[in-house]
Amino acid sequence: MNKKNDVLVDGLIKENVSLKKECNLCKESILKVGQKTGYGTVTIFKLGDNKNGWFATLSPRTGGDPEKDFTIQLMPFAHLTHFSQMGYHPELAENYGIAFSKISWAMTKIMAEEEDFKVTSDSRDKATSIATYGKCTNWREKKEHLHIKIFPFRGDIGQPYTVDSSFGKKEVYKDKKTGEEFVKMKPVRKVKISEKRFDYLSGLLISLLD
Ligand SMILES: [Zn+2]
Numbered sequence: 001m002n003k004k005n006d007v008l009v010d011g012l013i014k015e016n017v018s019l020k021k022e023c024n025l026c027k028e029s030i031l032k033v034g035q036k037t038g039y040g041t042v043t044i045f046k047l048g049d050n051k052n053g054w055f056a057t058l059s060p061r062t063g064g065d066p067e068k069d070f071t072i073q074l075m076p077f078a079h080l081t082h083f084s085q086m087g088y089h090p091e092l093a094e095n096y097g098i099a100f101s102k103i104s105w106a107m108t109k110i111m112a113e114e115e116d117f118k119v120t121s122d123s124r125d126k127a128t129s130i131a132t133y134g135k136c137t138n139w140r141e142k143k144e145h146l147h148i149k150i151f152p153f154r155g156d157i158g159q160p161y162t163v164d165s166s167f168g169k170k171e172v173y174k175d176k177k178t179g180e181e182f183v184k185m186k187p188v189r190k191v192k193i194s195e196k197r198f199d200y201l202s203g204l205l206i207s208l209l210d
Helices: 003-013 024-029 083-087 090-114 195-208
Strands: 042-047 054-058 072-076 130-133 148-152
Touching: 003 083, 024 054, 024 072, 042 090, 042 195, 054 090, 054 195, 072 090, 083 090, 090 130, 090 148, 090 195
Parallel strands: none
Antiparallel strands: 042 054, 054 072, 072 148, 130 148
């Protein structure tokens, strides 16, 4: 491996990750469980301390069915911008695993309660599927506080993603005017979850994750 590159990547991993005044997620990280932000997310879970900790919020909007679906966002307290920084403090990586698993468990509990749950489902439609999405990008405008989304994988939100082999198997169409190739996807529109449902979900998640 190239020595110069090693030093540069090391610089990224060891970057200062202390609280940034201008970062929204750093501001959210100091809220207590049950507290709401100005844009409506509520903190549902906290684990660990400033160096090794993670917190999760429930989003007031969903790209799925607002009667059933919801999105949880998992973030480190520290201003990490890259996945590779997670292993710098072993406890940070450990807490990530615990948090991710607990949140997935709580989400499954809620989905199972509302659907006809089976350990192994007979069909895709009836399955209790969960997906996660997160990325780390390091160009200036998009070098953001790490955030990982966890959500029921169904409906319009549950379409095959570019990394899925089923996405690659989609029928390819050609734009008549430009000749550009494309595949069809259903549009995803984020809608607000009703206040009653949101309060119910946040309360339930807080008690399950306590
Ligand atoms: Zn931050």
